[in-house]
Amino acid sequence: xxxxxxxxxxxxxxxxxxxxxxxxxxxxxENMFWYRQDPGLGLRLIYFSYDVKMKEKGDIPEGYSVxxxxxxxxxxxxxSASTNQTSMYLCASSTTGQFPYNEQFFGPGTRLTxx
Amino acid sequence: QKEVEQNSGxxxxxxxxxxxxxxxxxxxxxxxFFWYRxxxxxxxxxIMFIYSNGDKEDGRFTAQLNKASQYVSLLIRDSQPSxxxxxxxxxxxxxxxxxxxxxxxxxLTVKP
Numbered sequence: 513x514x515x516x517x518x519x520x521x522x523x524x525x526x527x528x529x530x531x532x533x534x535x536x537x538x539x540x541x542e543n544m545f546w547y548r549q550d551p552g553l554g555l556r557l558i559y560f561s562y563d564v565k566m567k568e569k570g571d572i573p574e575g576y577s578v579x580x581x582x583x584x585x586x587x588x589x590x591x592s593a594s595t596n597q598t599s600m601y602l603c604a605s606s607t608t609g610q611f612p613y614n615e616q617f618f619g620p621g622t623r624l625t626x627x
Numbered sequence: 628q629k630e631v632e633q634n635s636g637x638x639x640x641x642x643x644x645x646x647x648x649x650x651x652x653x654x655x656x657x658x659x660f661f662w663y664r665x666x667x668x669x670x671x672x673x674i675m676f677i678y679s680n681g682d683k684e685d686g687r688f689t690a691q692l693n694k695a696s697q698y699v700s701l702l703i704r705d706s707q708p709s710x711x712x713x714x715x716x717x718x719x720x721x722x723x724x725x726x727x728x729x730x731x732x733x734x735l736t737v738k739p
Contacts, residue, residue, distance in 0.1 A: 553731070612676045616673070619670065620670055
């Protein structure tokens with residue numbers, strides 16, 4: 513069974529803290545994604561990685577960075593958390609090598625609250 | 628103009644009715660189209676995908692694609708309360724690129 517896991521379901525941090533969100537997939541997918549989801553704003557892409565050590569900015573990369581040192585793991589980093597980064601963060605993975613191409617598999621999400 | 632737009636919700640239908648969800652996209656070169664369902668408090672999951680013009684049926688669900696008009700729709704026949712969820716339309720412009728663009732979603736409520 514395909515699986516994408518995220519390190520925490522709920523996280524509470526203080527303003528200014530450095531925050532790490534971890535995502536692991538066991539499907540050998542080359543593509544991995546970080547989204548945030550807010551009411552009324554839909555899914556917004558933060559960063560995208562199509563290979564180890566490769567990354568592309570999404571629609572809202574400001575205030576975030578990412579790391580992909582191994583194929584199965586994609587980390588999202590908030591360098592200095594702010595209250596406007598309070599949100600649901602979703603990780604996803606996909607592959608172009610298996611039909612249906614580019615179906616995205618999502619993790620359970622991390623609800624981050626920044627106080 | 629957003630790249631992928633969905634009909635504004637929320638949408639409410641009685642049990643047993645047909646629910647119609649619509650999505651338009653701006654990139655005429657888009658190649659693949661997906662419908663994801665997201666229950667409240669859960670993650671999106673794929674329920675339908677379509678690549679070619681026309682209809683694709685899977686049980687009570689039918690996806691319709693019209694590339695000339697740049698729209699894709701999802702019909703849910705015999706709607707059930709368990710179909711109550713947010714439905715996300717996603718469009719992929721380049722199969723090799725791996726990235727899809729999502730609409731904001733339409734929330735469907737099926738009333739018993």
